[in-house]
Amino acid sequence: MRTICFYFQVHQPLRIKPYRFFDIGDDHYYWDDYSNKTIMRKVAQKCYLPMNALLLDLINQYQGAFKVSFSISGVCLDQFELYAPDVLESFRKLVATGHVELLSETDAHALCSLKSKGEFTKMINAHREKIKKHFNGYEPKVFRNTELIYSDQIGAMIADLGFKGILTEGAKHILGWKSPNYVYQNAIKPELKVLLKNFQLSDDIAFRFNNKTWADYPLTTPKFVNWINAIPKTEETLNLFMDYETFGEHQWAESGIFEFMKALPEAVFNGSDFGFSTPSEVLDKAKVIAPIHVPTPISWADEERDLTAWLGNDLQDEAFEKLYQMEGLVNQIEDEEIKRDWAYLQTSDHFYYMCTKFFSDGDIHAYFSPYDSPYDAFINYMNVLSDFILRLEKKHKEQLNS
């Protein structure tokens, strides 16, 4: 039987409060508690709680024949603990069914895979501990990097850390004529299997579902089942990867997205030869078809599927360089608050807000940014980073003296 593999990214950054240069050296608390809490509660009500309830019903209804997987960032788990324990509890219930897989990732949803193997490893371990703590000792076996960022090198690091597989984007420019609907292997360490997102069908749900100018609007389950039936019989795995906030937040409840998901398993079981699997099950069952070569990093963002949403312009590069110049110093310091801020400052979203490539049609970026412009985002971040560096240097001196 062929299979659909659902994976949902669950993430909320810890947003920085408006932080002026006069605060540097004076105010060491950077986080916008009010907006973080408000946004978390809003998304919980619109997405996490109703969608978790819906998935739990489906899993129970089909007695495990329907299954999904999540990666929940550490920075998001921390905010569940603070602002949405009800959401955390509902995720626990899902995991407890045994038909929900949790994936590994970096604790802070960071870009450290591009910069430091040491930091990357630390963040993966930190995330593993958090998952263990919150989910009754659960241990993730499959890795999903921030925003599906992947390269041969990153894959090799992940293989070294003992993971059996990794998820990434089925980007056109790496696949060429090849299909994303197979299991591939890392080009350096063949033992690491690679699952590729079918971006056409994933984005039909995640981005186009409620687009009234789309030729295929409205998307119904029979239509979707027709499409998956059109996939050649030899292609056995359909990876549908998307933001979890697709459900109820990016696509509002009024769009019918919940009804679509509720009806989908039934339609798939009755109308196709597809079932549902978690990433681990896919990796265990499907045979590897070929190595996939990804010499420069890819991601699932924007049309380019590269890193330019987070890195590449002068603002992003200056902020990123300055931040990681501090890694050595941070490692010498024993201070819980500094360690926490160091992690949260690495969250990819801060760099995403500084992206300038969509000045003309930056709807997606604008939607997700709490700032008026990338310049505002950069200034605020650099003010905070300046204070963080002062703190680090001060603490370091203190440690040397004592």
Add this chain to the structure above:
Amino acid sequence: MKVLMFGWEFPPHISGGLGTACYGLVKGLVHHKQDIIFVVPKLWGDEEPVADFVNASDVTVDYRQRKFKDIWKNLTYLEVSSFLVPYLSPEEFKKYTDYAIHDRVDVDESIFSNKFEFSGKYGKDLLQEVSRYALVAAQIAGSKEHDVIHAHDWLAYPAGIAAKQISGKPLVAHIHATEFDRSGESAGGPVYEIEHAGLHAADHVVAVSHLTRNIVINKYGVHPDKVSVLHNAVLDASIIESKVKKKVPEKIVTFLGRITFQKGPEYFVEAAKKVLQRDPNVRFVMAGSGDLLNKMIQRVAELKMGTKFHFTGFLKGQDVDDMYAMSDVYVMPSVSEPFGIAPLEAVRHNTPVIISKQSGVAEVLQNAIKIDFWDVDAMADAIFALLHYQSISKMFKELGSEELKNLKWEHVAAKLVTVYDNITKE
């Protein structure tokens, strides 16, 4: 299309941004093969021959003709109130009104002479000139063939209205600034009345920004469908490489413009204080003059930052360019700025800019930091950031000049031609 256009000034003899904008627009329209008859109260003879210029001072009008009677009736109000001279700063306004009250004469019959010598300035007889200008406009509209009438700002609105009465052709009222920008919320009086009349008499209104369009809709009650936005553009987008070197080691942050309520100089002063408290290695410059100058000097002294905050007085010509070139940051904290071309000049000098969100230019310039004029903290923060975080200035330099290249008068004129087409079809 033959356009009968009424302005008040034309380069090189200009005292404000209006003449420059008219020049750019006319050049753009010529690019699109439009025939322009451009009327100004006074021609100097050294204007670039881009249009068929008409010097209002040369036009002979037989005011006894019947058709002028009605027009004249509507204009007597202006003649009578002509001692109220607006379009000046409050300080100058007072000076002129004092003068006019003592000097005032009632409407005389000299209006029925043949020619009127316009000064073309913004002097004490401004309202009188505006009304005479309308009579001349009526005469021209009767003798020069045209398809559409286009009037720039309130000074030319009575002319536009009069021309429309004579020829019956559709009228476009272009609004570069409103009385609300000049006087704040308390706008009223004859200028407001003229603006109101012009905007309502027009078949279509063209505003220089969405900001101005909203004022036209909300404060003058013009129907939104009747108002389009045509942002200003730049005549020359090239980068100006200056050899001027600043002679002080500190970074320089500059305010350059009239020191009046509308330009928000006091917010710049307060922001300067906040920056200096943190970083003494900065110098602030306030270049320009205006009725708030003394108040600003006083405030700077009060804040004890006289050694770091400098006033240059009114600058012109090369001095303006040098000032831009020497500056590390240019700030335009305008309270209400219909468009505001100065930041674009700063961009041409590769100087990073901070502009208020209450300026029309903020709608077209992406590579600038935008703040609310009253948000002194944000302004100080932006200044600090531009001085300390190098990559923003670097990006502004790379992207800003690219952006300027897209602000072309040809594009503006293309939109205007569409406006003309639509109203002449109706």
